[in-house]
Amino acid sequence: MASITLKNLVKKYGDGFPAVNDVSLDIADGEFIILVGPSGCGKSTLLRMIVGLEDITSGDLLINGERVNDKAPRDRNLAMVFQNYALYPHLTVFENIAFPLRLNKGKYSDDQVRKLVHEAADTLELTEHLDRKPGNLSGGQRQRVAMGRAIVRQADAFLFDEPLSNLDAKLRGQMRSEISQMQRRLGVTSVYVTHDQTEAMTLGDRVAVLKKGILQQVASPRELYEQP
Numbered sequence: 380m381a382s383i384t385l386k387n388l389v390k391k392y393g394d395g396f397p398a399v400n401d402v403s404l405d406i407a408d409g410e411f412i413i414l415v416g417p418s419g420c421g422k423s424t425l426l427r428m429i430v431g432l433e434d435i436t437s438g439d440l441l442i443n444g445e446r447v448n449d450k451a452p453r454d455r456n457l458a459m460v461f462q463n464y465a466l467y468p469h470l471t472v473f474e475n476i477a478f479p480l481r482l483n484k485g486k487y488s489d490d491q492v493r494k495l496v497h498e499a500a501d502t503l504e505l506t507e508h509l510d511r512k513p514g515n516l517s518g519g520q521r522q523r524v525a526m527g528r529a530i531v532r533q534a535d536a537f538l539f540d541e542p543l544s545n546l547d548a549k550l551r552g553q554m555r556s557e558i559s560q561m562q563r564r565l566g567v568t569s570v571y572v573t574h575d576q577t578e579a580m581t582l583g584d585r586v587a588v589l590k591k592g593i594l595q596q597v598a599s600p601r602e603l604y605e606q607p
């Protein structure tokens with residue numbers, strides 16, 4: 380698990396107005412923080428800077444107190460959980476969860492892979508579905524497989540980029556509670572990007588509000604709700 384510290388982070392694309400403008404934020408170990416704001420305010424850019432997919436123009440990014448600006452994504456041990464699940468339809472749930480371990484050829488024996496996948500499946504209540512293919516699963520189960528991939532690597536933090544934005548309202552509601560329960564059960568540091576007010580107000584411990592690249596406010600959902 381990890382704390383994540385953003386210190387005066389700036390991202391400029393070309394000569395334009397910064398997409399992320401002097402953002403400072405302390406994310407505590409185990410915290411579930413929501414990044415909210417209108418389309419184009421810099422949410423994805425900030426998330427991609429944290430995970431290492433986007434260069435940092437200036438400022439510092441610390442994970443557990445260590446500066447990681449120049450570390451490759453694979454050396455940051457953070458796991459992105461994607462919107463479309465990015466599951467392999469031709470692979471079983473077991474192989475989908477095992478996938479990140481198989482990429483690391485030689486590092487894990489078959490026994491270790493089996494053990495880690497079974498532990499993740501147990502946590503996510505997917506054990507009885509391990510032999511199925513993603514096409515035969517519900518939306519909620521598929522989301523859990525996607526999270527299984529993050530868990531199996533024992534990532535320090537989960538980063539969610541609008542994971543529910545393409546779902547219909549009913550499924551979105553169901554998945555909201557699944558994600559919230561799972562995050563609390565695992566207690567893993569999570570940064571969750573959304574432009575959906577309901578998700579922002581119900582999911583996280585704190586909400587960070589971005590506007591035109593600038594961090595406007597960081598508060599608990601309750602504090603935000605009680606504002607005039």
Ligand code: ADP
Pocket residue numbers: 392398416417418419420421422423424425
């Ligand atoms: P959000 O995720 O909140 O919708 P983004 O982080 O995608 O916002 O975008 C923030 C700003 O940066 C927008 O003005 C967007 O057009 C710009 N932007 C994002 N990615 C790029 C890029 N690769 N090149 C140039 N401008 C970009």
Ligand code: ADP
Pocket residue numbers: 418419423
């Ligand atoms: P979102 O609003 O979900 O961030 P966008 O449609 O803004 O999605 O961006 C989709 C992709 O296009 C992202 O990878 C982003 O970095 C890139 N992008 C966004 N704006 C620009 C831009 N002005 N120039 C180049 N790439 C951009």
